[in-house]
Amino acid sequence: MLKIGLIGCGFMGAMHANCYKVLPDVEITAVADIRREKAEEIAAGTNATIYGDGMDLIAQADVDIIDICLPTFLHAEYALAAMDKVKYLFVEKPVTLTVAESEQLLKKQAETGCQVQIGQVIRFWDEYVALRNILAEGKYGKVVNANFRRISPTPEWGWQDWLRNPTLSGGAAQDLHIHDVDYVLSVFGEPANLYSVRNTLSEEKSYVNTLLSYDDFAVSVEGTWGLPATHPFQATFRVVFENAVVENDGGKFMLYTADSAEEIAIEKKELATAAAGGNISDLGGYYNELLYFTTCAANGKPVEQATLSDGAASLKFLLTKELAFNA
Ligand SMILES: NC(=O)c1ccc[n+]([C@@H]2O[C@H](COP(=O)([O-])OP(=O)(O)OC[C@H]3O[C@@H](n4cnc5c(N)ncnc54)[C@H](O)[C@@H]3O)[C@@H](O)[C@H]2O)c1
Numbered sequence: 001m002l003k004i005g006l007i008g009c010g011f012m013g014a015m016h017a018n019c020y021k022v023l024p025d026v027e028i029t030a031v032a033d034i035r036r037e038k039a040e041e042i043a044a045g046t047n048a049t050i051y052g053d054g055m056d057l058i059a060q061a062d063v064d065i066i067d068i069c070l071p072t073f074l075h076a077e078y079a080l081a082a083m084d085k086v087k088y089l090f091v092e093k094p095v096t097l098t099v100a101e102s103e104q105l106l107k108k109q110a111e112t113g114c115q116v117q118i119g120q121v122i123r124f125w126d127e128y129v130a131l132r133n134i135l136a137e138g139k140y141g142k143v144v145n146a147n148f149r150r151i152s153p154t155p156e157w158g159w160q161d162w163l164r165n166p167t168l169s170g171g172a173a174q175d176l177h178i179h180d181v182d183y184v185l186s187v188f189g190e191p192a193n194l195y196s197v198r199n200t201l202s203e204e205k206s207y208v209n210t211l212l213s214y215d216d217f218a219v220s221v222e223g224t225w226g227l228p229a230t231h232p233f234q235a236t237f238r239v240v241f242e243n244a245v246v247e248n249d250g251g252k253f254m255l256y257t258a259d260s261a262e263e264i265a266i267e268k269k270e271l272a273t274a275a276a277g278g279n280i281s282d283l284g285g286y287y288n289e290l291l292y293f294t295t296c297a298a299n300g301k302p303v304e305q306a307t308l309s310d311g312a313a314s315l316k317f318l319l320t321k322e323l324a325f326n327a
Helices: 011-022 036-043 054-060 072-083 099-112 126-137 159-164 171-175 178-188 280-298 308-322
Strands: 002-007 026-032 049-051 065-068 088-091 115-118 143-153 193-199 207-213 218-227 234-241 245-248 253-256 261-263
Touching: 002 011, 002 054, 002 280, 011 026, 011 036, 011 280, 026 036, 026 054, 036 049, 049 054, 054 065, 054 072, 065 072, 065 280, 072 088, 072 099, 088 280, 099 308, 115 280, 115 308, 126 178, 126 234, 126 245, 126 280, 143 178, 171 178, 171 207, 171 218, 171 308, 178 207, 178 218, 178 308, 193 308
Parallel strands: 002 026, 002 065, 026 049, 065 088, 088 115, 143 218
Antiparallel strands: 143 234, 193 207, 207 218, 234 245, 245 253, 253 261
């Protein structure tokens, strides 16, 4: 049984806890949050020891894995300390606030050998995994064009409203848009050229559109969290191949060919235990990414997906190429 120490029990900490509660052979044995009531909510029904500051958990808890779900501006400090403590560390995305900080983490990894996974969860989301496989198979011919879109109302849940403070979160462009940027880099690699426009009317209304050009096709990536609260969150993509279109409109996942329009089946996973209601599919890519991570840890295997260097490379691309384009 792997012992998990979870630091940060807000929105994402609660999501991770729900996953750990249904994952096989893992147990949350320590939780930390400076808002005690948040830690207590997650510890309820477990034997987890509750800590206040995450540094106390790192110093005192007997754990195999540390999972950091802290606000982004705290990732570097806590990840550096955690890498001295455990062999397996999970850090939510974006890896850090700055490129210099992610380079510090890479240096620490070289010293400690700690296996680190970053929460670039789109790499594990069923539709995006299916698209990766379709691209690898190449059975629909060459890519003609691709579009990825992630648009959202402004997030209002953050502790002390840290998310809406760009000096603490990087703003929408860094916090939300990095999901698609990371995925696009993971399947298409670095583009030959890019053109990016960011509407900076106000930080809150920040809207990014980037066109990445490859050999003979372009990928457009669009992101914002400047929509009114009445607008639904939407994460969509469309990839046009020579002989088919693969489209995820956020509701249906479709394959269009010359002869047919059919839904692409995604296997629904049944609940592993009766610990939590609902279907594991409700936990989406979060379950998949933590299943991968904990399986690596249980078997003493290296983390090879959504690695620290992947997360650092995506952050560097976003900050030094894409967002710097019109700076
Ligand atoms: N992968 C995704 O889809 C996704 C979605 C949302 C957020 N995130 C990322 O997850 C991370 C956390 O975001 P969130 O939305 O959960 O934020 P949040 O504000 O809801 O939660 C952060 C928690 O950290 C606690 N905290 C602050 N300082 C602490 C300290 N020193 N020690 C212990 N606890 C402390 C706060 O009390 C709060 O409960 C961020 O990096 C964010 O970008 C990822």
